[in-house]
Amino acid sequence: MKQDILLLIWTVIKIVAIVLPLIIGVAYLTMAERKVISYMQGRIGPNRVGFGGMLQPIADAMKLLFKEIIIPRVSNRYLFLIAPIVSFVPALVAWAVIPFGPHLVLANINAGVLFVLAMTSLGVYGVLMAGWSSNSKYAMYGAMRSAAQTVSYEIAMSFAFVGVLMAAGSLNMQNIVVAQSGGFWHWYWLPLLPLFVVYWISGVAETNRAPFDVAEGESEIVAGFHIEYSGITFALFFLAEYASMILISALAVTLFMGGWLSPFQGIPVLGAWFAWVPGLVWFVLKLCFFLYLYLWMRATFPRYRYDQIMRLGWKILIPVTLVWIVVTGALIELHVGPWFS
Amino acid sequence: MDLLVEQIIFFAFAGMTVLAGAVVVAVRNPVHSVLALVVAFVASAGLWLLLEAEFLALVLIFVYVGAVMTLFLFVVMMLNIRELPSREGFVRFLPLALFALAAIVAMMVFVIGPQHFGLAQYAIPAHHGADYSNIRELGLVLYTHDVYPFELAAVLLLIAIIAAISLSFRGRRVGTRSQVPSAQIAVKSADRIRIIKMASEPKVKR
Numbered sequence: 001m002k003q004d005i006l007l008l009i010w011t012v013i014k015i016v017a018i019v020l021p022l023i024i025g026v027a028y029l030t031m032a033e034r035k036v037i038s039y040m041q042g043r044i045g046p047n048r049v050g051f052g053g054m055l056q057p058i059a060d061a062m063k064l065l066f067k068e069i070i071i072p073r074v075s076n077r078y079l080f081l082i083a084p085i086v087s088f089v090p091a092l093v094a095w096a097v098i099p100f101g102p103h104l105v106l107a108n109i110n111a112g113v114l115f116v117l118a119m120t121s122l123g124v125y126g127v128l129m130a131g132w133s134s135n136s137k138y139a140m141y142g143a144m145r146s147a148a149q150t151v152s153y154e155i156a157m158s159f160a161f162v163g164v165l166m167a168a169g170s171l172n173m174q175n176i177v178v179a180q181s182g183g184f185w186h187w188y189w190l191p192l193l194p195l196f197v198v199y200w201i202s203g204v205a206e207t208n209r210a211p212f213d214v215a216e217g218e219s220e221i222v223a224g225f226h227i228e229y230s231g232i233t234f235a236l237f238f239l240a241e242y243a244s245m246i247l248i249s250a251l252a253v254t255l256f257m258g259g260w261l262s263p264f265q266g267i268p269v270l271g272a273w274f275a276w277v278p279g280l281v282w283f284v285l286k287l288c289f290f291l292y293l294y295l296w297m298r299a300t301f302p303r304y305r306y307d308q309i310m311r312l313g314w315k316i317l318i319p320v321t322l323v324w325i326v327v328t329g330a331l332i333e334l335h336v337g338p339w340f341s
Numbered sequence: 342m343d344l345l346v347e348q349i350i351f352f353a354f355a356g357m358t359v360l361a362g363a364v365v366v367a368v369r370n371p372v373h374s375v376l377a378l379v380v381a382f383v384a385s386a387g388l389w390l391l392l393e394a395e396f397l398a399l400v401l402i403f404v405y406v407g408a409v410m411t412l413f414l415f416v417v418m419m420l421n422i423r424e425l426p427s428r429e430g431f432v433r434f435l436p437l438a439l440f441a442l443a444a445i446v447a448m449m450v451f452v453i454g455p456q457h458f459g460l461a462q463y464a465i466p467a468h469h470g471a472d473y474s475n476i477r478e479l480g481l482v483l484y485t486h487d488v489y490p491f492e493l494a495a496v497l498l499l500i501a502i503i504a505a506i507s508l509s510f511r512g513r514r515v516g517t518r519s520q521v522p523s524a525q526i527a528v529k530s531a532d533r534i535r536i537i538k539m540a541s542e543p544k545v546k547r
Contacts, residue, residue, distance in 0.1 A: 004346070074374075079372075079373075097486075109395070110395070110474045110475075110476065111395045111396060111399055111475075111476060114396065114399040114400070114403065114518055115399055115477075117399070117403050118400075118402040118403040118406075118409075119397045120400070121403050121406065121407025122400070122406065122407065124407070124411055125376075125379065125411075125414075128414055128415075128418070129376070131418075132414075132418050140353075140418070143418075144415070144418075144419075147411055148415075150411075151411055153406055154407065154408065160404075169509075171476060205469065226465070228351065242449075248413060286354065307520075308522075311522060
């Protein structure tokens with residue numbers, strides 16, 4: 001019994017060690033987004049609070065914390081308050097199975113990829129509940145758009161996962177990373193390139209980010225599902241969106257870019273030089289690249305039209321994945337290249 | 342894991358399942374019913390996890406909660422029924438409902454009662470080690486022993502998909518206008534705008 005309690009305390013400490021950096025990461029991701037996009041648009045961005053604007057996210061968080069929470073009189077009160085929580089929690093729970101290093105993972109379970117899929121698919125309920133319980137037309141439209149988009153792109157995303165599962169022969173995240181060891185050219189982004197591209201596009205669509213942000217298109221439906229939210233309830237939606245962005249990037253790193261593996265592995269001199277660097281560093285560096293990609297896409301592409309989003313998802317991405325799953329099967333059967341030999 | 346801890350988890354999830362099931366039929370708002378059904382699904386997934394059937398549990402959440410119930414919720418929200426009218430006919434149909442309830446309970450006790458599924462017939466399933474993979478076992482059974490029923494089910498689903506599409510797709514009718522995406526993508530700027538070179542205005546002398 002005493003051992004159980006110790007285990008419980010140790011697990012809670014580990015959870016805090018994941019969630020706390022994640023929240024700080026979310027805060028500074030909003031900062032990075034504003035800075036990166038402003039430099040891309042020839043502006044300077046926030047530079048008043050703290051050194052070079054570095055305390056801006058803290059100031060924003062304080063502002064949101066102390067704002068009044070307004071609950072619309074005709075809203076469905078309880079659902080209205082539960083919705084932000086329902087959208088925030090799955091974005092955090094899925095982090096339990098992401099490996100940060102050779103032994104750095106909270107739950108090294110055999111069905112890791114399935115667990116992530118199950119948890120990310122729960123996030124849509126927060127959006128739907130928020131849209132419906134607000135009892136507002138724009139919120140309802142936003143929720144409808146978001147739900148349809150998420151359900152459609154989830155299919156393409158799961159098919160992209162299937163390719164990785166076939167290649168690695170395991171659903172365990174740690175095994176998938178280890179199966180890619182051998183250096184930059186051994187990672188799965190190369191043999192599964194079409195699946196990688198499909199995964200990334202549907203990942204961006206799943207998180208309702210530009211250019212697929214029709215769920216909150218400012219010019220069309222003001223702010224979509226969270227139009228009636230204020231203060232900390234709005235902040236929770238914001239946190240959920242950025243936490244799932246980081247999650248989607250972490251999944252891209254784990255499944256296609258070798259997770260915590262060093263990119264210099266197998267290169268004669270460089271490999272030995274960088275052997276001492278802990279896996280966490282490589283993981284975070286790769287993560288930052290994908291997060292930058294998110295911001296880059298937001299600053300570059302105009303928003304998709306709704307029917308074009310649906311067309312892209314159903315008629316282009318899903319057939320591409322279906323074909324490449326068959327190709328992957330052939331590659332594995334023929335023991336092609338350094339990946340499947 | 343202790344047996345006590347396991348029992349606490351089991352009764353928590355089992356209680357949640359039953360409670361959510363009762364809420365589904367008890368509440369008057371259809372959206373609340375659907376959300377209660379979601380809770381019931383998640384709770385029963387927890388029960389399956391307790392049986393070390395992690396594949397089924399996660400697929401239950403992924404497919405039923407993540408996709409099917411989302412569409413349910415979608416439809417119920419679109420219907421725009423705020424609240425069902427008062428329970429008219431509750432008293433009138435009560436005897437019939439009680440009879441049906443009694444019949445169902447009797448049938449369940451008879452079919453899956455302790456005389457068939459008691460500890461004497463089925464021992465407590467053994468706990469497996471950490472290297473046991475339920476997915477692997479399931480795959481081995483599905484693709485060897487039960488491969489024909491499995492393929493048959495797959496073909497049935499394919500037929501259902503084709504039937505659904507052919508029932509709802511009425512073909513392109515004459516006179517209706519629709520977009521041709523390939524033509525839209527192939528458009529060049531020269532098709533839409535004409536750039537005219539012209540001499541700039543002479544400088545105005547002040």
